[in-house]
Amino acid sequence: MIVSTKGRYALRVMIDLAEHQSEKYVPLKEVAARQEISEKYLENILKVLVQNGFLEGLRGKGGGYRLTRSPDQYTVGEILMLTEGSLAPVSCLTPGAAPCHRMADCRTYEMWKGLNDLISNYFGNITLADLALPDQAGNDYVI
Numbered sequence: 001m002i003v004s005t006k007g008r009y010a011l012r013v014m015i016d017l018a019e020h021q022s023e024k025y026v027p028l029k030e031v032a033a034r035q036e037i038s039e040k041y042l043e044n045i046l047k048v049l050v051q052n053g054f055l056e057g058l059r060g061k062g063g064g065y066r067l068t069r070s071p072d073q074y075t076v077g078e079i080l081m082l083t084e085g086s087l088a089p090v091s092c093l094t095p096g097a098a099p100c101h102r103m104a105d106c107r108t109y110e111m112w113k114g115l116n117d118l119i120s121n122y123f124g125n126i127t128l129a130d131l132a133l134p135d136q137a138g139n140d141y142v143i
Contacts, residue, residue, distance in 0.1 A: 001119065003084060
């Protein structure tokens with residue numbers, strides 16, 4: 001399992017929005033600048049996040065993006081599953097995969113299933129709130 005750039009950037013964007021939450025929308029330009037991601041590439045990622053209800057977007061003056069839930073209601077697992085499609089270490093464990101004709105005799109299936117369960121449980125128990133840095137006075141200086 002290798003997490004793609006799309007998956008890693010989606011996590012970075014979601015964490016950024018969690019750290020910069022307010023009643024206002026956060027402009028795409030600001031997120032792109034802070035995360036050093038091209039606006040064009042970021043637009044594609046944000047589109048997927050909006051279409052799936054992870055974010056809310058508003059066009060025009062005062063527009064931008066914001067989370068639709070509190071940061072503790074998003075897991076790393078669900079964000080990566082959305083962007084990656086699957087986190088399975090082998091194709092036979094991918095959701096919707098065709099049954100493997102070797103399944104009955106497979107000596108490694110349980111091992112791969114165990115790894116898949118570990119990955120799912122690990123990412124399923126980490127929230128955006130766990131990864132976001134809280135706003136702290138004095139935490140905005142540069143050395």
